[in-house]
Amino acid sequence: MIVRAHVSRDSRKIATETLQLDLAVGSSESDVAQLRDHVRKGARNHPGIYIMRGVHGEVLYVGKSTQIRTRLLSYFRLPWPEHRQARMLRETARIEWQETPSEFAALLREVRLIRTHLPRYNVRSARPLDRWWVITIGDGPAPRLRIQRASTAARSRSCSAVVGPFVNRRPLVDALRVLNDALGLRDCPERVPMIMRDAGDLFGDTLHPALTRTPGCHRYETRRCLGPCVGGCSEFEYRTQLTRGRAVLEGRDNSPQQQIAKDMATASASLSYERAGWLRDRLTALQQLEDQLARVRESLSRPSFVYAVHGVDGHDRLYLVRNGRVADDAPSGDNMAMRIMNDRASTPIPIALAAQADQLDELLMIDQWFRTRPAELGRTAATVTLALATLRQEYPTE
Ligand code: SF4
Structure with missing residues (x-):
């Protein structure tokens, strides 16, 4: 209109x-x-x-x-x-x-x-963010791991962390299904009401009505979900599994892969080849996710660096990039600002393995900037002095 x-x-x-x-x-x-x-x-x-x-x-x-x-x-x-x-x-x-x-x-x-x-x-x-996918870790009593468009995740106020970005959605769908099954995490829509086992305590001797209802899907009965919709687990039990899920996505835990590999060996040994083949497909899905995550981690974990950018009319500027985002910037002539930036650049920071949703757009922008202009990496350095030197080499007369 x-x-x-x-x-x-x-x-x-x-x-x-x-x-x-x-x-x-x-x-x-x-x-x-x-x-x-x-x-x-x-x-x-x-x-x-x-x-x-x-x-x-x-x-x-x-x-x-x-x-x-x-x-x-x-x-x-x-x-x-x-x-x-x-x-x-x-x-x-x-x-x-x-x-x-x-x-x-x-x-x-x-x-x-x-x-x-x-x-x-x-x-x-059609912004660049619309072309990318991410896995988000939700909020609330029984948070979900979800695949969302990066643009949606960046606007969301209800996810605690974001892993990504990824180009293809399809492999993520398969891998996340396997991961949810392995850890017992829910994958049902947000609107399904959750009731943790602990909630029943509040009702004393009277059983909470939700604890007697039928699960929303077959995953609880087939032991692929802890069943937070029917009080099948406490909040602590659910969160423990979610924390494991986050650790898998951040590359700190590969126990689900190990368990699937072990089950596969057992199935082969007992000549259950059909089951072994099914487990192999699940393992492959998780390994493909791991490959994609390794690429993401590489760009997220680029150590802190200073990027010198040649400006129009000699307005050169320095940017301190940390964990894939611009943490500080200063004009090249401002000695005080450059000294502060230099101090920050030399302070070690832990490598971020997951981003906040509201940081995603900037992270993607910077990642894409250096991917499409690899020569720009030549203007990055560990310190302000070294970064400035790369610029002076290229523009000696200014
Ligand atoms: S068993 Fe319940 S909580 Fe688990 S996925 Fe199905 S509906 Fe959701």
């Missing part, structure tokens, strides 16, 4: 001196044309981010570009009403833009603004 905003022309205000355009725009052609004229007058071709705001100041969209002016003007050439972003422009009452010293700085700012505002048009668009 297109919201038509009728705003008086008197309310229009342009503040080009701060590199911000503050212009109330209705949905008529002339209003859009006027907005375009002001973009033409104010915006430069420079790396940066831009924000489209609605009539109430709400953030509709956040974008980044290495050429802000060209990118913004391209919106005005989109066919309306067919094109989604042309329709967004008709809802836009204000456009703001901020120049950044580099494309990397723009990407980082874009990711953080999207995380803060969850703009309607960003959420709907």
